[in-house]
Amino acid sequence: MLELKSISLTLADEKNEVQILKDIDLKLEAKKTYVMTGPNGGGKSSIAKTIMGIYQPTAGQILLNGEDITSKSISERARLGIGYAFQQPPRYKGLTVTELLSIAAGANDLKQQCDILFDVGLCAQDYLEREINASFSGGELKRIEIASLLARNLKVAVFDEPEAGIDLWSFQKLTETFERVHEKHDTTLVIISHQERILRLADQVIVVSDGQISELTTAEEFLSEIERIDLNCRCRDDCIKGEMANAECN
Amino acid sequence: MLSAIDKRLLQEVADLHTIPQGAYNIRKNGQGLSRQTTANIDIVTKIDKPGIDVIVKPGTKGESVHIPVILSDSISDLVYNTFEIGAEADVLVVAGCGIHNTGSSKAQHDGVHEFFVRKNAKMKYVEKHYGEGDGSGARVLNPKTVIEVEEGATVELEMVQIRGVDQTVRDTEVRLHKNARLIVTERLLTNLDQRAESNITVELVGEDATAQIISRSVAQDNSKQIFHLNLRGYAKCRGHIQCDSIIMQNAQVSAIPEIAAFHSDAELVHEAAIGKIASEQLMKLMTLGLTEKEAEETILQGFLK
Ligand SMILES: Nc1ncnc2c1ncn2[C@@H]1O[C@H](COP(=O)(O)OP(=O)(O)O)[C@@H](O)[C@H]1O
Ligand SMILES: [Mg+2]
Numbered sequence: 001m002l003e004l005k006s007i008s009l010t011l012a013d014e015k016n017e018v019q020i021l022k023d024i025d026l027k028l029e030a031k032k033t034y035v036m037t038g039p040n041g042g043g044k045s046s047i048a049k050t051i052m053g054i055y056q057p058t059a060g061q062i063l064l065n066g067e068d069i070t071s072k073s074i075s076e077r078a079r080l081g082i083g084y085a086f087q088q089p090p091r092y093k094g095l096t097v098t099e100l101l102s103i104a105a106g107a108n109d110l111k112q113q114c115d116i117l118f119d120v121g122l123c124a125q126d127y128l129e130r131e132i133n134a135s136f137s138g139g140e141l142k143r144i145e146i147a148s149l150l151a152r153n154l155k156v157a158v159f160d161e162p163e164a165g166i167d168l169w170s171f172q173k174l175t176e177t178f179e180r181v182h183e184k185h186d187t188t189l190v191i192i193s194h195q196e197r198i199l200r201l202a203d204q205v206i207v208v209s210d211g212q213i214s215e216l217t218t219a220e221e222f223l224s225e226i227e228r229i230d231l232n233c234r235c236r237d238d239c240i241k242g243e244m245a246n247a248e249c250n
Numbered sequence: 251m252l253s254a255i256d257k258r259l260l261q262e263v264a265d266l267h268t269i270p271q272g273a274y275n276i277r278k279n280g281q282g283l284s285r286q287t288t289a290n291i292d293i294v295t296k297i298d299k300p301g302i303d304v305i306v307k308p309g310t311k312g313e314s315v316h317i318p319v320i321l322s323d324s325i326s327d328l329v330y331n332t333f334e335i336g337a338e339a340d341v342l343v344v345a346g347c348g349i350h351n352t353g354s355s356k357a358q359h360d361g362v363h364e365f366f367v368r369k370n371a372k373m374k375y376v377e378k379h380y381g382e383g384d385g386s387g388a389r390v391l392n393p394k395t396v397i398e399v400e401e402g403a404t405v406e407l408e409m410v411q412i413r414g415v416d417q418t419v420r421d422t423e424v425r426l427h428k429n430a431r432l433i434v435t436e437r438l439l440t441n442l443d444q445r446a447e448s449n450i451t452v453e454l455v456g457e458d459a460t461a462q463i464i465s466r467s468v469a470q471d472n473s474k475q476i477f478h479l480n481l482r483g484y485a486k487c488r489g490h491i492q493c494d495s496i497i498m499q500n501a502q503v504s505a506i507p508e509i510a511a512f513h514s515d516a517e518l519v520h521e522a523a524i525g526k527i528a529s530e531q532l533m534k535l536m537t538l539g540l541t542e543k544e545a546e547e548t549i550l551q552g553f554l555k
Contacts, residue, residue, distance in 0.1 A: 052537055078539040090530035093466075093494065094552030103548065104538045131552075148538060 002028040002051065002082075002156050002188055007060035009050055009211075020046045021057070022211040028156065033182045033189040035202035035219070042209040044192045045087050048158045051190075052084040053077045064155070081155030085162060087192070089145035091133050097144055098128040104151035116150045119177045121170030139165035150177070157181070158190040163198065175201065196223060255350050259320040262380035263346030274316040275302055280327040291315055291341075301330035301362075304343075308336030308368070316344045319361065324353035324387050328360045337368040337400075346378035349389040349415070358390035365395070370402040377407075381414030388416040395422045399430040401456065407434045411446065412554065419447045426487075428456030436465040437554045440473035440501070451480040454487035454516070461489040468550055469501035480508040483516025491520040496527055496553060 009021035021043050028034055036044050049055045051062065053074040062070045064080060072080070101116065102108040114124040120143040130136075132144060142165050149157050159178075163171055175197050182189055182201065191198055199205060205222045207215035215222075252260070256278065273291035276283040280300075287293050290310040294303045304315055321327060335341060351357040367373050375397075381389035391411075399405050411418060424432055432452060440446050452461045461481060469475045481489040495503045509518035527549050535545035 054533055054537075074533060074536040075539060075541050078537050084537050086530070086534060088530075090528060090534050092531055092549065092552060094555045095548070096552075099548075099552070100538075103535060103540060106539065152538070 001030060001063075001065060003061075003063040004047075004051070005061040005063065007047075007050060007057045007062070009046055009055055010058045011046075011055070020211055021050065024060070024211075024213055026206070026213060028188045028190060030155070030186050030188050031182075032203045033178070033191070033201050034204050034206055035199050036190060036192045036206045036208055037194055037199065037222070038208040038214070043211040044208045045160055046211075047208065048084055048160055048190070048192060051077075051156070051158060052082060054084070081153070083149045083152050083154040083157045085145045085149045085157075085159045087160035087164070089141050091136060091141065092131065093133055094131060096129055096131050097147075100132060100144065100148055101151045104148040112151065116147045119150060119173065120144075120147045121166075121173050122147070137165070139167065139170075142166060143170070146174070146177075150181070154185075154187050156188045156190070158192070160192045161194075162191065163193060163195050171195075171197070199223060253322075255322055256320055259322070259348030259350055259380065259382075260318055263320075263348040263378045264316050264318040264344045272314045272316070273304070274318075275304075277317070277319045277327075277329065279321055279323045280325055288313060296330065296332075299330050300328060301332070304331065304333045306333070306335045306339050306341050308338055310336060310339040310341060312340060314342040314344065318345065319347040319359055321347070321349045321351070321357045321359055324351055324355040324357045324385070326356070326358040326360075328362075330362045331364070333363065333365045335365065335367045335371045335373050335403075338370050339368075340372040341374075343373060343375045344377075345375070346380070347391055347393075348380040349383070349391070351381070351383040351387045351389050352385040353387045354385055356388045356390055358388075358392070360392040360394075362394045363396070365397040365405075367397065367399045367403045367405055369400045371400070372404045374406040374408070377409050379411035379415050379418065381416070389414065390417045391415050392419045393421070395420075397422075397424045399424060399426045399432060401428045401430065403427075404431040405433075407432070408437075409435070409448075410437045412437070412439045413441055413444075415440075415444065415446070416442075417445045420449065422448075422450040424450075424452045424461070426452065426454045426456060426459035426461060428458065428485075430456060430459045432459075432461040434461075434463040434465075436463070436467070438465075438467040438475065439470070439550070439554060440467075440475055441470040442473060443471070444473040445475075446473070447476045447478075449478040449480075451478075451482070452489065453482045453484065454489055455484045457485045457487070459485065459487045461487075463489075463491045463493075465491075465493045466553055467495045467503070468498070468554060469495060469503045470498045472500050474502045475504070477503075477505045478508070479506070479520070481510070481518050481520070483509075483511045483513055483518050485513050486515035487513070487517070489516075489518045491522070493520070493522040494553075495524045496550065497524055498526060 004026040007024040117124045199219045275285045290307045292305045493505045505522040507520035
């Protein structure tokens with residue numbers, strides 16, 4: 001089980017410090033699938049990066065099966081079985097798909113790599129030796145990113161908007177893959193997504209907005225009430241009239 | 251005949267584990283050490299100055315010439331080598347210099363290589379630099395390479411220097427005639443207080459000549475690198491320079507690409523970039539379990555591959 005206890009996160013941008021996460025409490029159990037959703041900028045990726053150790057929380061604790069891992073580095077958390085598939089994965093110059101997957105798996109198992117690429121809808125023959133460079137489309141990059149997590153044996157796997165840039169045909173395969181991970185392994189699966197098909201995989205839906213968890217619900221509940229949620233700007237009329245600086249408008 | 255040090259130097263600069271197959275000329279500490287010619291490839295010592303003439307008969311296919319130079323003493327060595335690659339030939343030429351300097355004075359090798367690649371011939375030329383030894387004496391390498399590429403001929407240049415050489419100035423001049431093709435791949439890594447300068451000038455004088463220069467370098471510690479890459483189009487031709495450097499610690503890199511066209515159908519492009527390793531790249535590899543150091547090594551190795 002992964003536990004976030006009163007997690008707050010403040011980051012500095014060019015001008016000032018911004019509080020990104022506000023006192024978040026969350027328990028993620030083994031073998032369960034969680035789908036995290038909510039408006040853009042709500043803090044979903046920030047929660048994921050805090051779990052992975054990419055962001056250091058300003059307050060609070062993170063526990064993995066009872067062990068406090070708050071001060072552990074990214075690499076240490078990775079070796080404890082935490083994984084994060086980036087929303088915007090980096091490109092490289094010179095690193096090939098097979099090299100990345102070998103690093104991820106800690107071994108060079110060609111058969112496994114072919115199976116994994118198949119699961120994300122890519123043909124191994126075309127991709128294994130390719131460099132993960134600027135020639136990759138956004139969708140290809142996302143699939144390789146997902147593959148790099150599937151290659152690992154994880155206790156907690158967080159996928160950040162995995163469906164972005166992925167076509168309908170491959171999307172079907174992707175949801176099947178997530179279902180299989182869910183059934184076969186003891187992994188705690190966290191998928192950040194806005195897709196109904198992925199939401200339906202969830203044992204629990206976590207709605208994140210304004211740096212907080214605004215709701216813990218089921219897919220059914222969530223989908224039935226989504227139409228009623230009003231996410232429009234609360235100060236639109238003032239903005240138009242120019243009576244409010246844009247900075248204060250949210 | 252070859253000491254353990256000699257063997258290691260040869261392996262580093264020419265991937266040679268033993269005496270090579272095919273033609274070769276091994277030069278050690280300013281003198282010829284051993285030589286072999288083949289029915290198609292002749293090697294002759296120059297009379298007027300130090301160096302050799304390598305003559306590849308027209309039509310020679312799939313043969314190789316290895317001409318490594320090794321220095322295990324603190325000496326200065328200067329050679330002039332001339333290569334005649336006959337029409338329609340297809341050969342691999344592996345040069346390279348390995349220096350093992352344990353002394354306190356300088357070990358220096360300056361080589362002038364002149365190539366005539368005749369009509370429709372193909373040549374791949376690999377030049378590796380390698381330095382080792384814990385002496386305080388500098389390891390200095392200054393190669394000059396001049397290549398005339400005749401009609402329809404193809405030349406591939408691979409120039410590699412990964413650490414170990416304190417000072418290097420590498421001058422490369424190529425002239426491309428009609429339909430001639432050139433591909434240059436340069437890989438350079440400097441560290442400590444090393445200095446490296448690479449000047450490549452390519453003149454595209456013949457119609458439909460093409461040139462591609464891909465230079466990748468990593469500058470670490472207090473090292474300095476300067477690149478002058480120059481493409482000059484005098485006819486309908488195409489040329490592309492890609493100069494890409496990763497800069498670390500207190501290193502300095504100057505990349506000065508120049509393209510000049512003297513014909514309205516010349517198409518020349520240059521791209522140059524200098525930057526540190528992107529933090530996302532490091533972070534991604536760390537999320538897969540690598541330490542920061544391992545992630546950095548992985549990225550550099552891939553980049554210089
Ligand atoms: N490194 C950063 N520095 C400053 N602000 C950031 C940084 N990363 C994210 N933010 C801000 O934090 C908020 C939450 O971002 P994010 O977690 O990416 O949201 P989501 O994934 O839900 O779209 C946004 O307002 C974003 O601009
Ligand atoms: Mg996000």
